[in-house]
Amino acid sequence: MPDELDVLERHPKTSEPGELMRPHNMTCFGCGPESPHGLHLEMYAGEGFSVDAKMPVQQWMEGGPGVIHGGILSSAFDDVMGMTPRLIGPAAVTAHLQVDFLQPIPVGKTLHLHAEILGKQRRKIYVEGVAHLGDPDRPVARANGLFVQIDVRAHFADHVENSAKAAEYLGGKPQL
Numbered sequence: 503m504p505d506e507l508d509v510l511e512r513h514p515k516t517s518e519p520g521e522l523m524r525p526h527n528m529t530c531f532g533c534g535p536e537s538p539h540g541l542h543l544e545m546y547a548g549e550g551f552s553v554d555a556k557m558p559v560q561q562w563m564e565g566g567p568g569v570i571h572g573g574i575l576s577s578a579f580d581d582v583m584g585m586t587p588r589l590i591g592p593a594a595v596t597a598h599l600q601v602d603f604l605q606p607i608p609v610g611k612t613l614h615l616h617a618e619i620l621g622k623q624r625r626k627i628y629v630e631g632v633a634h635l636g637d638p639d640r641p642v643a644r645a646n647g648l649f650v651q652i653d654v655r656a657h658f659a660d661h662v663e664n665s666a667k668a669a670e671y672l673g674g675k676p677q678l
């Protein structure tokens with residue numbers, strides 16, 4: 503992370519601490535309630551510049567016998583960490599994501615995910631994530647990511663017709 507950082511301020515219209523946050527997109531693999539095969543994460547704004555979510559580790563998420571698949575864990579981090587930019591302004595997309603897998607994460611447990619903005623420079627937002635199974639002092643995974651703020655309409659303009667929600671988006675619904 504660079505030394506010279508911008509001052510962070512919560513966006514006046516962002517969710518209050520404890521409030522459920524709006525999904526990235528109704529069919530987002532991470533947080534979309536209408537995603538047919540998604541994680542269906544519900545994200546809550548935290549204090550400061552943080553977001554929290556809980557994810558029951560289900561059988562279909564298995565990688566090695568009885569434990570979560572690393573890609574599922576990475577996806578969960580990506581989505582929760584990717585929600586933090588909303589606390590300060592425009593949406594951002596993942597440019598870089600690094601995950602440390604510290605402990606096997608068993609099927610049947612509930613994974614607690616916490617993401618927090620470490621700093622921002624221009625459009626770059628540096629975010630860390632941590633996951634535990636109920637005891638915050640015993641993390642089972644950590645992540646670091648760089649998210650780059652975008653102009654949402656311009657960024658998705660060439661792709662929105664492929665969305666499961668294309669009819670709504672192209673009809674001008676103001677979600678994107």
Ligand SMILES: CCCCCCCCCC(=O)SCCNC(=O)CCNC(=O)[C@H](O)C(C)(C)COP(=O)(O)OP(=O)(O)OC[C@H]1O[C@@H](n2cnc3c(N)ncnc32)[C@H](O)[C@@H]1OP(=O)(O)O
Binds near residue numbers: 527584594596597652
């Ligand atoms: C409705 C909202 C939806 C939000 C969805 C969030 C879902 C959850 C998160 C995701 O899964 S997002 C999906 C996965 N990510 C992508 O598809 C992003 C694909 N990459 C891109 O579209 C572009 O590379 C990107 C927008 C990230 C950057 O391109 P730009 O042309 O806009 O910016 P530019 O390349 O000028 O980079 C801006 C700054 O970021 C820096 N940067 C960009 N990529 C980097 C990288 N990989 N590593 C380090 N730095 C990077 C770059 O050096 C520069 O730094 P400076 O401000 O210091 O000049």
